[in-house]
Amino acid sequence: MTVALAQRPALANDPALRPVISFHGVGKTYGSGTVALSDIDLAIYQRDFVFLVGASGAGKSTLVRLLIRDEPASSGRIFVDGQEVTRMPRRRLPKLRRKFGIVFQDYKLLPTQTVGQNVAFALQVTRPGQRHMREKVEETLWIVGLEDKINKFPDELSGGEQQRVAIARALVTRPRIFLADEPTGNLDPDTSWGIVQLLLQINHRGTTVLMATHNREVVDLVRRRVIAIDGGRVIRDEQEGKYLREGEATI
């Protein structure tokens, strides 16, 4: 099945514009023979806000992992900022990953560190010795609305607050691309909406956002670009899309 890529009329004619992320015929087959992704073609541009939707096991998380080369693709080529990820030597992967801010459903916070230390951790790891670290951490916590929780520990926070800390940690390094893999998976609808608003705000500041989700309400409310995956293939890619196409009962 050929799927037309969503076009951005105002920008698509700009010859200087190149996608921030592009997939060309990408496939992923695991050792057991399970095909996770097949023949994926995608182009995501600067400032895009993209929902990657699909049922559990559709291949959303695999796509995210291939993008940061947490796993190698079995076929095809992936480009990030004009650099080919699929052929990148291992020693250059840290530099690639610094272009991304990543959050997951399970937050992945360090329980023995305070909120401030968790956020500062990303800076310590990627930019050791950076000046004004505390100011940057405070500023980022202010963006996510947790400036008063800097000395709290993760287990003293609600699920939504913990996800905001994870977002602050991903944001503090000022990434070009923000990847969120099911960030609202463990949250109630109100809290989920708060997280999505935060991601929209980050996108508004100029960061490309790719959010893998199966939260139908959120996708339908926001009405941004939607890429639907099913059985490891892109089955739909549309601007201002909805979770389901008109008349569809499921993806």
Place this chain on the structure above:
Amino acid sequence: MRRFLSALWFAIKSSLQNFRRNLGVSLAGVCTMGLILVLIGALSLGTHLLTNVLRDQESRASKLKIYIQDGISLADIANFQHQLKTDPRVLAVSFENKDQAFQEAASKGTDIATAVTALGSNPLPASLNVDVKQLRYLVQLDSVARSSPIVDSTQPTDYNPDVTPKIQAAINIIEGVVGFVSLMLLVVSLVIIMNTIRTAVYARRTEIEIMKLVGATDWFVRWPFLLEGIFGGILGAVLAGVVVLGIYKLVVSLTAGALFSIPFDGLFTIVVIAGLFVGGAVIGAIGSYLGVRRFLAA
């Protein structure tokens, strides 16, 4: 420079934090490592001392006594002595006359005086005492002596021909066994450190996962664990150094005045203890590198 120092500080802080957090496992690793290093240190020191004792025995055994017939002139004896002295296999030659032989026998408590009284004369022959350079020359020089006309034909020479191969074989066996056992112990200590670090890596898997996700280099992730391994290895070596030194001093004091007394060899002790420190640090580093490698490759 600022980045480097900051990264180094991060690694040191993380390794100490990790050591403290997994104190039980870390201390167990240090103690086991220490015990293994004690064994290796004691074996090295013991082998060295035993080899020294055997070499000393060997040097004492490398003597050939050539008995001279009665009535041979001093000039003939001097000629033969000169012939032996110029032989490249010979270290030294000394002449022992009949009186000196009597004195020597008397000093060993032999009832020689009674024999002299009964016989009416000193029955002990004069001799040339030859120090050979290597034990294997004893047999060759024995043939040379036997072919000389001035040598006593009834009892030409005196030496122990069997001692050489026995001592050499003993030294070879001891060194071989100790080398093999030390190698095995080193492998065991490597595995122990590797498993200790794997436990530490497992305890910090989320932290490492985050490090990798935000773009930490492999070496940035690896350094805290390497330092932890080196730290554990050195602590084990301190433990081992104290114990080995204590045992050595005890053995030296216990054997003082005995037949095979063991002297305190300060230089070799320093070499062994320095070797334990270097060995502990290197084993710690290699064990950590291997322990964390699988996780980083994942």
